Amino acid sequence: MTTQALPLKRSxxxxxxxxxxxxxxxxxxxxxxxxxxRWAVAQLPIPQGSALASSVEFFIYDTPKVLMLLTLVxxxxxxxxxxxxxxxxxxxxxxxxxxxxxxxxxxxxxxxxFCSCSAVPLFVGFVSAGVPLGVTFSFLIAAPMINEVALGLxxxxxxxxxxxxxxxxxxxxxxxxxxxxxxxHLEGWLEEWVRNIRAGDVDLxxxxxxxxxxxxxxxxxxxxxxxxxxxxxxxxxxxxxxxxGYVPAELLSRIMxxxxxxxxxxxxxxxxxxxxxxAGIIPVVEALLGKGAAxxxxxxxxxxxxxxxxxxxxxxxxxxxxxLIAVFVAVVASGILAVGFLFNFLFS
Amino acid sequence: xxxxxxxxxxxxxxxxxxxxxxxxxxxxxxxxxxEKITDYEAIAKFGIVSTPGIxxxxxxxxxxxxxxxxxxQRWLQA
Numbered sequence: 001m002t003t004q005a006l007p008l009k010r011s012x013x014x015x016x017x018x019x020x021x022x023x024x025x026x027x028x029x030x031x032x033x034x035x036x037x038r039w040a041v042a043q044l045p046i047p048q049g050s051a052l053a054s055s056v057e058f059f060i061y062d063t064p065k066v067l068m069l070l071t072l073v074x075x076x077x078x079x080x081x082x083x084x085x086x087x088x089x090x091x092x093x094x095x096x097x098x099x100x101x102x103x104x105x106x107x108x109x110x111x112x113x114f115c116s117c118s119a120v121p122l123f124v125g126f127v128s129a130g131v132p133l134g135v136t137f138s139f140l141i142a143a144p145m146i147n148e149v150a151l152g153l154x155x156x157x158x159x160x161x162x163x164x165x166x167x168x169x170x171x172x173x174x175x176x177x178x179x180x181x182x183x184x185h186l187e188g189w190l191e192e193w194v195r196n197i198r199a200g201d202v203d204l205x206x207x208x209x210x211x212x213x214x215x216x217x218x219x220x221x222x223x224x225x226x227x228x229x230x231x232x233x234x235x236x237x238x239x240x241x242x243x244x245g246y247v248p249a250e251l252l253s254r255i256m257x258x259x260x261x262x263x264x265x266x267x268x269x270x271x272x273x274x275x276x277x278x279a280g281i282i283p284v285v286e287a288l289l290g291k292g293a294a295x296x297x298x299x300x301x302x303x304x305x306x307x308x309x310x311x312x313x314x315x316x317x318x319x320x321x322x323x324l325i326a327v328f329v330a331v332v333a334s335g336i337l338a339v340g341f342l343f344n345f346l347f348s
Numbered sequence: 349x350x351x352x353x354x355x356x357x358x359x360x361x362x363x364x365x366x367x368x369x370x371x372x373x374x375x376x377x378x379x380x381x382x383e384k385i386t387d388y389e390a391i392a393k394f395g396i397v398s399t400p401g402i403x404x405x406x407x408x409x410x411x412x413x414x415x416x417x418x419x420x421q422r423w424l425q426a
Contacts (some may be wrong), residue, residue: 085398085411085412086397086398086411086412087396087397087411089397089399090397103387113398113412113413118397118398118399118412119400120357120388121357121388121391121396121397121399122353122397124388124389124391124392124396125392125396125397126397128392129395193389197389197392197393253360318388319388336422
């Protein structure tokens with residue numbers, strides 16, 4: 001907000017130059033993180049090669065790394081997201097038939113700005129505008145689960161294969177779960193007032209955005225998202241650092257390895273009451289994988305933490321009956337289980 | 349007297365938006381009555397999908413995210 005208050009008019013050229021410079025500095029600093037963390041740990045009065053040293057190094061290395069990656073990803077996605085809005089998404093989805101509508105909703109869920117505090121207005125706005133219930137659910141599942149933070153960090157920390165598989169399976173879960181919920185015809189399980197509401201149609205005429213506006217939107221996203229999630233990240237890295245240093249690999253691969261079939265449902269169950277956003281959970285995922293946990297089990301845990309969150313269900317209770325929420329949880333949890341088992345089967 | 353409604357279930361950004369409306373109106377010397385609408389049903393009736401939303405004299409001017417100060421001034425002066 002302070003930047004907006006300045007009467008300064010920045011030119012597109014200045015923005016592009018500034019971004020290029022910032023990216024160059026970013027890469028220069030990023031390359032030094034690993035040597036720096038080794039050097040920093042060597043200065044500390046802790047025995048080299050100990051579990052503590054290993055934990056501390058993980059923490060010193062990962063904290064700036066994740067924050068820097070997050071800044072980059074959030075900025076880029078903030079710019080991309082300025083091309084989308086929930087109102088526009090609704091207009092695209094209204095009247096779409098199921099099937100294709102589920103696919104479109106899940107895809108748009110990746111890019112449409114979404115905040116869980118908006119979940120209820122969004123749900124009501126979609127349903128009352130004639131977006132089928134199942135299609136609305138596809139959107140509501142995809143939007144928090146496959147967001148820019150999750151994908152960007154997975155790509156940066158675990159490579160494009162994991163990120164792409166997460167994307168593919170996340171989309172599949174959102175599409176199939178929404179479709180199944182649509183087939184069940186549960187419209188009667190919505191709260192009474194939601195069924196009866198006829199929302200007014202807003203005709204917001206957004207001003208044509210310039211590239212400067214879009215860059216500013218990216219920067220605003222950085223200030224807002226990074227400003228909001230940094231403590232989640234630090235908490236996540238601290239847990240990750242502990243696992244990295246202290247949890248014996250042999251123990252973890254026994255509990256969370258591909259051979260332990262029960263670990264997938266256990267991971268999903270464990271994930272439901274836990275609430276974290278993607279940024280906080282990914283450092284934990286990174287540490288677990290490093291210790292030999294199976295990819296399917298870890299992804300199931302991650303999806304469960306992000307997609308099935310208790311606070312969001314409590315918010316959704318305002319519009320959905322308990323029965324409908326139970327169906328939603330059951331369908332999504334089954335999808336996550338299937339993904340977990342399939343992954344462990346394919347990649348073990 | 350302009351009638352401004354800020355639509356939002358009570359998230360941090362909705363409160364900030366309400367403050368911004370008051371501050372900008374005071375800067376411009378425009379007399380406003382700001383009402384906060386937190387009821388989901390009432391919000392939905394305005395047809396917006398994302399909050400916070402701003403309604404000035406019955407017309408929806410903004411939905412989703414914090415408004416920009418110069419936009420806010422423009423809407424208040426319109």
